[in-house]
Amino acid sequence: MKLLIDIGNTSLKWALYQDGEIGPMRSARHFEALPIDVIASWEQIARVSKVLVASVGPQGVFEAVIAAARACWNCPVVRIETGVQAHGVRIAYAEPSRLGVDRFLALVAAHSLPTPAAAANGSGHRADTAAAILIVDVGTAITFDGLLADGTHLGGQILPGIATLRSSLLQRTQLPSHQTQDHPGIWGQDTGPAIAGASLQAPVAVAERLVHRLEQQTGVPPRLILTGGDAERIATLFDTPLEQHPDLVLRGLARFD
Numbered sequence: 001m002k003l004l005i006d007i008g009n010t011s012l013k014w015a016l017y018q019d020g021e022i023g024p025m026r027s028a029r030h031f032e033a034l035p036i037d038v039i040a041s042w043e044q045i046a047r048v049s050k051v052l053v054a055s056v057g058p059q060g061v062f063e064a065v066i067a068a069a070r071a072c073w074n075c076p077v078v079r080i081e082t083g084v085q086a087h088g089v090r091i092a093y094a095e096p097s098r099l100g101v102d103r104f105l106a107l108v109a110a111h112s113l114p115t116p117a118a119a120a121n122g123s124g125h126r127a128d129t130a131a132a133i134l135i136v137d138v139g140t141a142i143t144f145d146g147l148l149a150d151g152t153h154l155g156g157q158i159l160p161g162i163a164t165l166r167s168s169l170l171q172r173t174q175l176p177s178h179q180t181q182d183h184p185g186i187w188g189q190d191t192g193p194a195i196a197g198a199s200l201q202a203p204v205a206v207a208e209r210l211v212h213r214l215e216q217q218t219g220v221p222p223r224l225i226l227t228g229g230d231a232e233r234i235a236t237l238f239d240t241p242l243e244q245h246p247d248l249v250l251r252g253l254a255r256f257d
């Protein structure tokens, strides 16, 4: 049994992995430390032979994971870093190590995801379509990554996350505090809905623009894959079809077992 852990800037996500199967993903806010209830739930797992970690978050959380793994199972902790290429994916950055490892692993996982049709007919094989992929990871930051069917990473975009899109505006203006309920509409009719609405429409608009560009470049509509803790909040706002894979980064980690 292996434990897969993804440390982000806000949350920590984990799942067990055995015989090629990833168990249910769990998630917790970490507040820059390892929450006591997370450690308590890990103590319930009898045997873990290896912990695989990807982290773009605080160093303290990673160090706490090492300590917990030693205390709970006395097993090795392997930290995966971004590489130039892996599992058929070639990273676009001239300095690949600058690309967040969460983005790297999402690319690796997306490249070998069965197409919805292949998954439905149970073949489990990657269909031989020429569809490119756009990955949108909606977290503390929102990242967009383009991936051609042959594994070429095109690069991407980074946008502040939904919470930061809203809070940064309040920090730099005299705007009054407002209600921050999500507002799905295009036409906000008060300050709160206008700001909340834009924070949701902005990532959707960037994604749809990149989808359009990928289709122009390849001649085939790309697959749009959504992941991240806030994916649910924008998923219904797209005009284009999409797939949701909340555990995409952990799926990428599993490839490095």
Ligand SMILES: Nc1ncnc2c1ncn2[C@@H]1O[C@H](COP(=O)(O)OP(=O)(O)OP(=O)(O)O)[C@@H](O)[C@H]1O
Binding pocket: 007, 008, 009, 010, 011, 012, 056, 102, 138, 139, 140, 141, 142, 161, 162, 163, 164, 228, 229, 230
């Ligand atoms: N008090 C809060 N402060 C910041 N973010 C919050 C808060 N409450 C909820 N969130 C939401 O949690 C989201 C984080 O999503 P997710 O769980 O994917 O985090 P993450 O994996 O840590 O992100 P990343 O990998 O980008 O660092 C934020 O974008 C934000 O909308």
Ligand SMILES: CC(C)(CO)[C@@H](O)C(=O)NCCC(=O)O
Binding pocket: 008, 009, 056, 098, 099, 100, 101, 102, 103, 139, 141, 142, 143, 158
């Ligand atoms: C952008 C985030 C914060 C998203 O989690 C992470 O992938 C990261 O720290 N990336 C490094 C910068 C880059 O990917 O270009």
Ligand SMILES: [K+]
Binding pocket: 008, 102, 137, 139, 228
């Ligand atoms: K992430």
